[in-house]
Amino acid sequence: MGISDLIAAFLQESLEESGDGVLEVQRSDLAQRFNCVPSQINYVMSTRFSPERGYIVESRRGGNGYIRITRVRVDRQTLLMHVINSLGEGVDLPSARAILANLAEAGALEETLARTILAAVSDKALAAVPRQNRDAVRADILRNVLILQV
Numbered sequence: 148m149g150i151s152d153l154i155a156a157f158l159q160e161s162l163e164e165s166g167d168g169v170l171e172v173q174r175s176d177l178a179q180r181f182n183c184v185p186s187q188i189n190y191v192m193s194t195r196f197s198p199e200r201g202y203i204v205e206s207r208r209g210g211n212g213y214i215r216i217t218r219v220r221v222d223r224q225t226l227l228m229h230v231i232n233s234l235g236e237g238v239d240l241p242s243a244r245a246i247l248a249n250l251a252e253a254g255a256l257e258e259t260l261a262r263t264i265l266a267a268v269s270d271k272a273l274a275a276v277p278r279q280n281r282d283a284v285r286a287d288i289l290r291n292v293l294i295l296q297v
Contacts, residue, residue, distance in 0.1 A: 158196070169215065174189075
């Protein structure tokens with residue numbers, strides 16, 4: 148298990164223990180605890196605690212700086228609409244996989260439906276589409292299928 152996984156697991160566990168879905172930590176304390184540079188903490192925040200994964204991260208730098216992580220709890224329809232509205236012109240396969248996994252984990256999609264959608268937007272399914280157009284086609288398919296779920 149890498150340092151990023153350890154930091155993410157620690158933060159996730161701390162969030163669950165908080166009871167209210169909000170965790171406030173000092174970036175420097177985390178870096179010291181895991182014997183890493185503060186930029187490693189930033190990396191974990193941006194990759195593991197993003198809005199697409201159901202988190203809001205607020206950060207204040209400086210002497211009294213902190214990181215506040217809030218787990219967003221919304222109803223199914225609001226979550227789906229947020230994801231639909233946040234889809235850009237293109238979505239790469241790892242992002243589509245993360246979005247669908249998060250929707251399934253949040254209970255917004257059935258696990259089997261999430262896997263089916265992932266198969267439909269996979270590079271194998273889009274093999275006839277030129278590589279440079281796949282992310283745009285993938286985003287369109289994902290957006291339209293999710294709209295049907297609202």
